[in-house]
Amino acid sequence: MKNTQILVAFLTIVRREIRRFMRIWPQTLLPPAITMTLYFAIFGNLIGSRIGEMGGFSYMQYIVPGLIMMSIITNSYANVSASFYSAKFQHNVQELLVSPTPNWIILMGYVVGGVTRGLFVGFIVTLLSLFFTDMHLENLLITVLVVFLTAVLFSLGGFVNAVYAKSFDDISIIPTFVLVPLTYLGGVFYSIDLLPSFWQNMSLLNPVLYMVNAFRFGVLGVSDINVGYAIVIILAFIAVLFTYALRLLNRGHGIRS
């Protein structure tokens, strides 16, 4: 395929992915808006007012970046895992497999679809947070970079999950038993300074901690960990997952006999 044809194929996948999550917006865009509004109202407003300050900010201000990041993580992951698994389930993944579209473009197309939904939901949640608290950006570049890289990373994770999935249950197991615990323990609601030193060290093994803190640094200017180190960690995870996902596609794992 010529480069222009490859670009057409890539944009076709991206457009199809965006059309999918926009078509089913009551399942894709509305739930995170409702859930996060509840988080803001209950944790931020009601409980947060009794907690007081954290890291020099009101509790509401402190958890807003974490909750935005949480919605980006879960939505970019869910978009790719649900979309690719559905394509496998309905066999319409064959439309792509019989075509000359290179595997790396298929992967990139799905990832950009996931990133788009993650950012779209992140934007909605950010708008909603403004009803509850003021927000200013401390470092726009870091904020945008971390949001984008995190969405890429979890889109790749969703893709790998979908490749291995053999039923719809399999695409909900990882989010329920891995993603949610990692996110909750990743410093969304608290600073790891509050933890005993053993659990502080254990928390450093959680990749989500780096993303939440790097994003919080971009928004508030405070972080439990070094931001440069966090970005390197995210990039390393992206490199590993991209290579692994592409290898699965090249071997046709779960999609070719």
Added chain:
Amino acid sequence: MTYAIEISDLKKRYDNGFEALKGVDLKVEKGDFFALLGPNGAGKSTTIGILCSLVNKSQGKVSIFGVDIDKDFAGAKQFLGVVPQEFNFNVFETPFNIIVTQAGFYGIPYDVAAPRAEKYLKQLGLWEKRNNPSMQLSGGMKRRLMIARALIHEPQVLILDEPTAGVDIELRRSMWEFIKELNDNGTTIILTTHYLEEAEQLCRNIAIINKGEIVENTSVKSLLKTLSQETFILDLATNIESNVSIDGFTVKTLADGHSIEVEINKGQSINDIFVALNEQGLQVQSMRNKSNRLEELFVKLTKG
């Protein structure tokens, strides 16, 4: 000579150890209307799956229009359009979107794909349904949608894997007219079907695959010439009072009381039957094969 499809020593062993293909050799000429026949599980779908990259081969060489799939699979895929046996499109999408999206996967931009989609949707009688969710289409419409989708990049070879399964007679005939027209315009057609009369009427060349091996690969004409015996049913103008017998032929009187079944061996003349019946005062009103001629050969080649 460059063939549309050239397969040599193709083998496929699945992870569970099942050997689906045991060294298949096959050549399909450009512009041919070719039938690939075989019983269920013979290896037809595996062969097609390898051609269109849905199945990884274990061994062998496959070329499509001279392009080796091991060297340039993307290039080889450009020549190929596939209509699979099972519906494999997103049922929530509209026919128009499905086709234009498929064009995009081949690198065809929207401004080229949209008029082509209109052309094929109109030709296949789906234009009125272009904006309906595909789940609302009837079975026959879904099959036609898959044909339109397979043609959107204007392939040189069109593979149809049992395209008329479950399709009513009228629709089947209109689909064959459309496919024949494509073939007349130069598209190579490869067909698998369980309706052997279709293969006999439409295809010029044929391969029969059984248990992962090609057991016959020749022209339909040559294959039919090898029939050593045919069975005809003759409908007579009057009821038969007693059993009919004709010297040199095996004759069976049928239960309806006015038809007989006659076995004719190679070399025997059908005229002798008419003469003998005439002498017995019996007039033949109509005559037909008991079963499709290709079917008799197919059963013979694949039994056991």
